[in-house]
Amino acid sequence: xxxxxIIPCLDVKDGRVVKGVQFQSLxxxxxPAEQAAFYDREGADELVYLDISxxxxxxxxxxETVRRTADRVFIPxxxxxxxxxxxxxxxxLAAGADKVSINSAxxxxxxxxxxxxxxxxxxxxxVAIDARADGPGRWRVWTHGGSKPTDLDAVEWARRVQxxxxxxxxxxxxxxxxxxxxxxVALTRAVVAAVSxxxxxxxxxxxxxxxxxxxRDAGADAPLAASVFHYRQLRISEVKAxxxxxxxxxxxxxx
Amino acid sequence: xxxxxxxxxxxNVRSVYNALRLLGYRAExxxxxxxxxxxxxxVLPGVxxxxxxxxxxxxxxxxxxxxxxxxxxxxxxxxxxxxQILYEGSEEGGRERGLGFLPGRxxxxxxxxxxxxxGWNLVEPTGPSPLFxxxxxxxxxxxxxxHAPEEGEVLARVTYGLTFPAAVxxxxxxxxxxxxxxxxxxxxxxxxxxxxxxxxxxx
Numbered sequence: 291x292x293x294x295x296i297i298p299c300l301d302v303k304d305g306r307v308v309k310g311v312q313f314q315s316l317x318x319x320x321x322p323a324e325q326a327a328f329y330d331r332e333g334a335d336e337l338v339y340l341d342i343s344x345x346x347x348x349x350x351x352x353x354e355t356v357r358r359t360a361d362r363v364f365i366p367x368x369x370x371x372x373x374x375x376x377x378x379x380x381x382x383l384a385a386g387a388d389k390v391s392i393n394s395a396x397x398x399x400x401x402x403x404x405x406x407x408x409x410x411x412x413x414x415x416x417v418a419i420d421a422r423a424d425g426p427g428r429w430r431v432w433t434h435g436g437s438k439p440t441d442l443d444a445v446e447w448a449r450r451v452q453x454x455x456x457x458x459x460x461x462x463x464x465x466x467x468x469x470x471x472x473x474x475v476a477l478t479r480a481v482v483a484a485v486s487x488x489x490x491x492x493x494x495x496x497x498x499x500x501x502x503x504x505x506r507d508a509g510a511d512a513p514l515a516a517s518v519f520h521y522r523q524l525r526i527s528e529v530k531a532x533x534x535x536x537x538x539x540x541x542x543x544x545x
Numbered sequence: 546x547x548x549x550x551x552x553x554x555x556x557n558v559r560s561v562y563n564a565l566r567l568l569g570y571r572a573e574x575x576x577x578x579x580x581x582x583x584x585x586x587x588v589l590p591g592v593x594x595x596x597x598x599x600x601x602x603x604x605x606x607x608x609x610x611x612x613x614x615x616x617x618x619x620x621x622x623x624x625x626x627x628x629q630i631l632y633e634g635s636e637e638g639g640r641e642r643g644l645g646f647l648p649g650r651x652x653x654x655x656x657x658x659x660x661x662x663x664g665w666n667l668v669e670p671t672g673p674s675p676l677f678x679x680x681x682x683x684x685x686x687x688x689x690x691x692h693a694p695e696e697g698e699v700l701a702r703v704t705y706g707l708t709f710p711a712a713v714x715x716x717x718x719x720x721x722x723x724x725x726x727x728x729x730x731x732x733x734x735x736x737x738x739x740x741x742x743x744x745x746x747x748x
Contacts, residue, residue, distance in 0.1 A: 292666045292705055293684065330729065335665055360560050364567075366686060366727050383592075386559040388688070388727060410556055411594050411626070413661045413688040457661050457690075486656070488663045511659065541665045541684040543731065 293541045294505050294533065295335035295512035296526055297490060298519040300325055302371075303342045305351040307520070323358040329519065330363050332526040335541060337363070338391070338460070338514060341371030342435070349378075353385045360386020370418055370460070374399075379406050383414060391416035391460050394433035397440055397447075400454055407455030415458075416490075417451040419444055421477055422464040429477050436464050448481045448489075456487060460514065463493040470496025470518065478508035490514050498524065498532035505538050546744060549584035551611075551627075552576040553601045556592025561624065564726040568737045576601075578610045586743050587614050591625025591724060595651070595691070596638030598630055608644070615646055620717045620743030625689055628713070628720030637691050646718045649694030658706035661690045668711045668723060670701040675742035676712055676719075676735055677701060683731045685711070685723035693722060717746045 300322050301308050307320040326337050339359075341352045349372065356369060369382050370391030379390045396403050396417050406415045421444035424430040429444035448459055461481050463474030473494045482489050488511040491504045495515035504510045518524040530540045548570045550561050558574050565572035565588070573580060581587065589611075592598075602608050614621055623631045632643045635651035643651070654660045665684040670677035677683075677700065692709040703711040703722065713720045725736035 292662070292664050292687075295664050357559070360557075361563055364560065364564060364726060364733060365729050366688070366724075380555060383555070383557045384559065386557055386563070388557050388560070388724075408594065409597070411592065412690065413663065414556065414592075458663060486659055487661070488659050511664070543684070543729070 291539050293335070293539045296333070296501070296529055296540070297336045297338055297512050297514040298329045298334050298526065299338040299340055299492070299514050299516040300520070301340050301342055301516060302352065302355060304345075304348045305355050308342070322355050323362065325520075326359045326363045326367070329526065330365050333530055333541070333543065334365060334526055336366040336368065336512070338368045338370065341369065343372070353381060356382060356385040356387050368416055370416070375402070376405055376409060379410060379414075383410060389414050389416050389458070391418040393418040393420065396451065397431065397433050397442065400450070403451055403454040403456050407457070412455050412457035415456050416460050417456040417458075418460040418462065419447060419451075419481075420462045420464055423477075427476070427480070429480075432464060444477065445480050445484045449484045452485045452487050458488045458490065459485065460490045460492060466494030467492070468517065469494055472496065472500040473504035473508065473510070473513065475503055475508045478504055478510050482509040488512065495524070498529050501529050501533060502536045502538060505533070506536070546570060546586070547584045548572045548586045548588060548740070549581050550574045550588045550590055551581065551602070551607065553590070553593055553598050555597075556590070558590045558592060560726045561588060561590050564733060564736055565740075568733065568740060570740060576605050576607065578606055581607065581610045582613070584614070584619070586620045586622065586740065587611060589621065589623040589627030589630060591627050593626060594638060595626065595629060595635040595643075596641045598626055599641035599643065603641075611644065615718060618717050618746070620719065620746055621646070622739060622743060623720040624726070625722060625724055628693060628722055629691060631718060631720050632693065635691055647697055647713065647715055647720065649696040651691045651693055653691050655706040662687050662705045665728070666703050666705055666723075668701050668703050671699055674700045676739050678738065683735075685725070685728040685732055685735070687723050689722060693720065717743065719743065
């Protein structure tokens with residue numbers, strides 16, 4: 291039985307962990323590799339690094355951070371943020387990441403998804419979609435860290451990226467992100483129904499029951515959360531225990 | 546004891562290398578035929594697509610090197626895609642033939658489940674084996690869209706849409722569909738046992 295994955299996300303800038311609330315006001319805290327090792331011990335099934343460095347220097351630092359993480363953490367690692375070509379993807383994978391997530395560049399250059407999938411395999415290519423409600427049952431895709439609206443409908447775009455070769459979708463609800471009031475169940479359900487690749491749901495986690503909701507009610511494959519884990523408001527182990535109690539299949543390793 | 550990870554020139558081979566080092570092996574990532582010939586154990590890592598991986602091995606002149614390792618009874622370990630190229634061919638791509646060390650063809654996972662098969666799935670050993678001495682099921686990480694045929698010596702199976710081989714063996718040739726280097730402590734334990742056994746077989 292395939293288990294549902296719990297994925298902590300680390301926002302990384304210039305080699306350090308930060309956490310934005312609603313994509314703004316950053317607070318610095320910690321070394322990414324340390325955090326990653328901690329999450330691994332806590333039972334994380336996978337890790338995501340979202341790089342928000344703006345400078346070239348910051349991006350070089352990111353590769354070093356990925357290398358240092360892969361030296362000691364042996365669970366899957368996805369790296370996203372500012373990735374715009376196959377060269378960068380190759381560098382990030384060679385540094386020890388298993389997947390990359392592409393966001394704004396995929397909107398600008400959809401063929402990048404296909405080129406990356408053919409070269410590295412679909413299972414390496416995650417397309418990140420930042421979506422915001424745009425009327426009842428409709429969501430618009432935003433890019434550039436949620437600062438620029440596009441003309442794309444989120445559900446249509448999800449279908450399209452699958453056709454182009456994406457192996458997974460990382461769906462973030464901009465409406466729920468940072469609020470800790472639960473995942474965007476309707477949005478997630480709509481995207482899950484539109485595609486046959488796995489969907490990671492992001493934005494809104496605050497309590498263990500939110501994880502149950504997005505997995506059971508929305509059909510997501512993996513809930514992602516950043517701040518609740520980062521600030522230790524929730525422990526991964528306690529989320530997994532709650533999921534197990536609710537009958538959701540999760541990986542719990544014997545000690 | 547030198548373990549060489551065959552470099553296809555793309556994807557994450559660093560994690561396999563790191564895992565080998567952590568387990569105490571002298572390891573190298575290389576596509577140099579001379580280095581690969583010196584290795585006691587060859588690892589075919591799980592990155593890229595079937596045709597690309599085979600084409601790369603052919604262009605680099607590595608096919609005879611891998612064949613010679615097999616004939617010499619050296620251990621060859623294929624991980625994920627590296628396992629799939631051990632077979633005669635695959636539905637993926639379809640231009641290139643596989644290494645043909647194991648019988649049968651690799652097929653696409655059924656449309657009844659989400660593809661890629663992505664995440665931690667329960668691996669069920671067919672019985673006690675050097676890889677799974679207790680024969681106990683464990684969770685290991687998968688990321689693939691194609692699966693191995695139900696032929697030859699199957700050491701463990703996994704169920705996703707259908708039940709298919711998760712670990713196979715033929716003489717000194719081993720294949721695992723999961724990523725032991727990405728499956729936490731459980732994965733490192735399996736990899737450690739596999740290498741220890743491969744070393745014995747090769748000796």
